[in-house]
Amino acid sequence: MDKKLEPLFTPWKIGNCEIKNRIVLTSMGGTDLFGWMEKNHFDKDGAKFIMNVAKNNCGLVLPGCQPVYNPMLGQWLENNKKMYKDLAAWMPEFHKTGAKLFVQLTAGFGRSFTVSSMMEMLYNTPVLNVLSKPFMNLDKITASASPSPNRWSDRLPSREITQKEIERFVESFAKCSKMLKDAGVDGVEVHAVHEGYLLDQFTLKYVNKRTDKYGGSLENRYRFATDIVKAIKKECGNDFPVSLRYSVVSKTKGMRQGALPGEDFVEVGRDMAESEQAVKLLQDAGYDMLNCDNGTYDAWYWCHPPVYMPENCNLADVEHIKQFCDIPVVCAGRLDPRVAAQSIAAGKLDGAGFARPFLADQEWVTKLMNEKEEDIRPCILCHNGCFNMCHYKGVPNDQELSDSLHLARCAVNAETMQWKKHKIVKAKVPKTVHIVGGGIGGMEAARVLKLRGHNPVIHEKSDILGGTFIPASAESYKGKLRELLEWYRLQMTKMNIEVHLNDEIKDLSSFGGSPVIIATGSVPRILKRVPGHEKMVEACEYLNKTKPVGETVAVIGGGLTGSEIAYELALQGKKPIIIEMKDDLVSQKGVCLANSSYLREWFALNKVPVFLETTLKEVRDGSIICIGKDDKEIEISCDSVISCAGYIPAPLTEGSKNVYLVSDCLSIGNLRSVIWRAYEVAMKI
Numbered sequence: 001m002d003k004k005l006e007p008l009f010t011p012w013k014i015g016n017c018e019i020k021n022r023i024v025l026t027s028m029g030g031t032d033l034f035g036w037m038e039k040n041h042f043d044k045d046g047a048k049f050i051m052n053v054a055k056n057n058c059g060l061v062l063p064g065c066q067p068v069y070n071p072m073l074g075q076w077l078e079n080n081k082k083m084y085k086d087l088a089a090w091m092p093e094f095h096k097t098g099a100k101l102f103v104q105l106t107a108g109f110g111r112s113f114t115v116s117s118m119m120e121m122l123y124n125t126p127v128l129n130v131l132s133k134p135f136m137n138l139d140k141i142t143a144s145a146s147p148s149p150n151r152w153s154d155r156l157p158s159r160e161i162t163q164k165e166i167e168r169f170v171e172s173f174a175k176c177s178k179m180l181k182d183a184g185v186d187g188v189e190v191h192a193v194h195e196g197y198l199l200d201q202f203t204l205k206y207v208n209k210r211t212d213k214y215g216g217s218l219e220n221r222y223r224f225a226t227d228i229v230k231a232i233k234k235e236c237g238n239d240f241p242v243s244l245r246y247s248v249v250s251k252t253k254g255m256r257q258g259a260l261p262g263e264d265f266v267e268v269g270r271d272m273a274e275s276e277q278a279v280k281l282l283q284d285a286g287y288d289m290l291n292c293d294n295g296t297y298d299a300w301y302w303c304h305p306p307v308y309m310p311e312n313c314n315l316a317d318v319e320h321i322k323q324f325c326d327i328p329v330v331c332a333g334r335l336d337p338r339v340a341a342q343s344i345a346a347g348k349l350d351g352a353g354f355a356r357p358f359l360a361d362q363e364w365v366t367k368l369m370n371e372k373e374e375d376i377r378p379c380i381l382c383h384n385g386c387f388n389m390c391h392y393k394g395v396p397n398d399q400e401l402s403d404s405l406h407l408a409r410c411a412v413n414a415e416t417m418q419w420k421k422h423k424i425v426k427a428k429v430p431k432t433v434h435i436v437g438g439g440i441g442g443m444e445a446a447r448v449l450k451l452r453g454h455n456p457v458i459h460e461k462s463d464i465l466g467g468t469f470i471p472a473s474a475e476s477y478k479g480k481l482r483e484l485l486e487w488y489r490l491q492m493t494k495m496n497i498e499v500h501l502n503d504e505i506k507d508l509s510s511f512g513g514s515p516v517i518i519a520t521g522s523v524p525r526i527l528k529r530v531p532g533h534e535k536m537v538e539a540c541e542y543l544n545k546t547k548p549v550g551e552t553v554a555v556i557g558g559g560l561t562g563s564e565i566a567y568e569l570a571l572q573g574k575k576p577i578i579i580e581m582k583d584d585l586v587s588q589k590g591v592c593l594a595n596s597s598y599l600r601e602w603f604a605l606n607k608v609p610v611f612l613e614t615t616l617k618e619v620r621d622g623s624i625i626c627i628g629k630d631d632k633e634i635e636i637s638c639d640s641v642i643s644c645a646g647y648i649p650a651p652l653t654e655g656s657k658n659v660y661l662v663s664d665c666l667s668i669g670n671l672r673s674v675i676w677r678a679y680e681v682a683m684k685i
Contacts, residue, residue: 106197144161145210552574553642558644
């Protein structure tokens with residue numbers, strides 16, 4: 001093992017509970033042991049994920065947050081006795097790994113509850129509102145510290161939760177904790193004075209306007225959280241460890257307004273001065289650990305950092321707050337293991353929290369220990385598979401129902417939390433399978449085919465593997481994407497997969513009757529109806545550095561591709577101008593609000609000109625002509641124009657009985673759709 005990593009693998013204690021190393025799996029919705037947004041039960045898929053992580057040298061494992069009051073069907077978590085018995089029967093096998101298990105219990109979401117268009121309809125249609133309450137009581141689920149707007153929707157506001165309801169939550173936390181203790185669980189984590197969830201909404205002055213014992217003073221605003229730990233300790237004893245998920249600083253300017261890294265702003269939530277007092281109050285109430293990051297749902301990119309956020313974005317604040325308490329402190333959020341190890345060695349941190357990396361590769365800690373870091377499949381911070389709650393103007397959460405009900409899947413690992421659907425089954429009759437195209441889709445298909453016992457052969461027309469993922473990963477901040485590309489290339493080498501570079505296939509006749517996978521990708525959509533379109537630089541031409549651009553650059557298209565290019569241009573010191581036909585930037589399904597809100601707010605803060613509801617009419621030398629939302633012509637001066645108008649599938653041939661299409665040559669999607677489709681096709685052959 002690299003000596004710099006050794007501090008991560010030293011023992012520590014939470015209360016009287018000894019943990020074998022400092023690696024902590026922090027909770028993610030969807031990895032729950034008692035089910036997620038469904039009838040409570042002992043969840044075998046969640047248990048499999050948790051066991052995989054524990055077997056691979058994680059010290060402390062926290063499954064996904066478990067609502068003590070389930071939003072679906074209104075179940076109280078203590079009522080299903082059988083699932084606790086099932087958990088008790090499973091725990092001895094878990095403990096054989098040497099890991100410890102804390103189950104995270106949540107009071108819920110309050111104004112942060114993710115609202116869909118269907119929920120808006122249920123809430124605002126009187127008959128449906130009444131009929132839906134037995135299985136989804138939105139009035140109860142979204143209740144907050146005080147009346148307030150929902151993070152996602154203007155059509156489903158939060159009412160004030162009553163003291164009686166608060167007391168019922170406290171009671172349930174205590175009962176569930178005792179049942180978990182009796183089942184052999186090592187501790188619980190209270191969720192959360194963190195991320196702007198319900199308990200946090202009580203602590204935050206911009207949400208909590210109460211005048212009773214739960215509002216006003218710092219002690220009152222934190223009373224809900226302190227009442228919970230006192231009740232748990234009374235029921236379970238002082239030796240039963242209780243952690244708290246905690247946001248050190250809210251990084252929030254107002255309702256639906258986050259504060260970006262380095263921004264000068266007035267904090268409306270918890271600032272550092274309050275946090276220094278709060279951690280002592282929480283410690284004295286009985287909490288044995290603080291599991292920390294920053295942010296709220298209004299500043300969601302701190303809690304769920306996209307690739308645009310700096311590495312170790314929360315570490316300095318967590319290290320600071322450790323000075324004001326005497327209990328262990330864990331940090332999470334784009335954390336680099338070596339940086340975390342250095343902090344632990346210096347006594348500035350007690351544990352290192354990781355979440356999404358475990359979705360991409362449950363074995364990553366073992367590989368880290370065994371000096372096989374090149375084999376770690378990296379998380380690319382995309383949220384496409386695990387947490388793709390998408391929000392843009394006029395739409396609360398644009399998300400497939402299957403995604404809402406099945407969180408914690410992974411864009412880069414098709415198997416995670418989908419083991420029944422995506423699993424390697426050996427081929428009965430090994431075959432040679434030709435793959436036309438060596439992008440991510442082609443390489444994923446080859447990898448799965450090889451694992452099944454087939455002989456895949458990749459034919460790539462260029463001199464390097466990667467396809468359109470090469471430009472897609474080219475921006476300066478996309479190091480994690482480049483790591484994924486290198487991981488795929490390495491797998492091709494290590495698995496001895498036959499690769500033919502500079503091998504353009506124009507017809508399939510030479511393959512005889514062998515199965516063929518077409519992974520030839522797509523071609524750019526050319527705006528041929530726009531006079532002067534030939535003056536534009538296509539997005540991939542810019543990203544591949546085959547065509548230079550000037551200082552002031554008009555970016556045509558404000559979807560994810562165009563917004564990311566504009567962000568990169570600005571980081572380079574150039575002056576991007578975004579032209580978008582829709583009424584919001586990144587107005588597309590599959591892009592998490594944590595990602596899209598960062599870009600929108602970054603452009604606003606840095607005064608990047610954005611023209612919404614605007615259409616390109618003509619490209620001239622030194623300017624473009626557009627039609628604005630008032631139907632008037634606008635002339636915008638610029639040195640260059642980059643076209644981000646989307647892509648069109650470009651299959652070499654149509655699919656047939658023995659020919660399979662994957663990647664963007666089938667339909668335009670994102671990395672998740674490319675990898676999952678390639679996996680599924682490779683399993684069919």
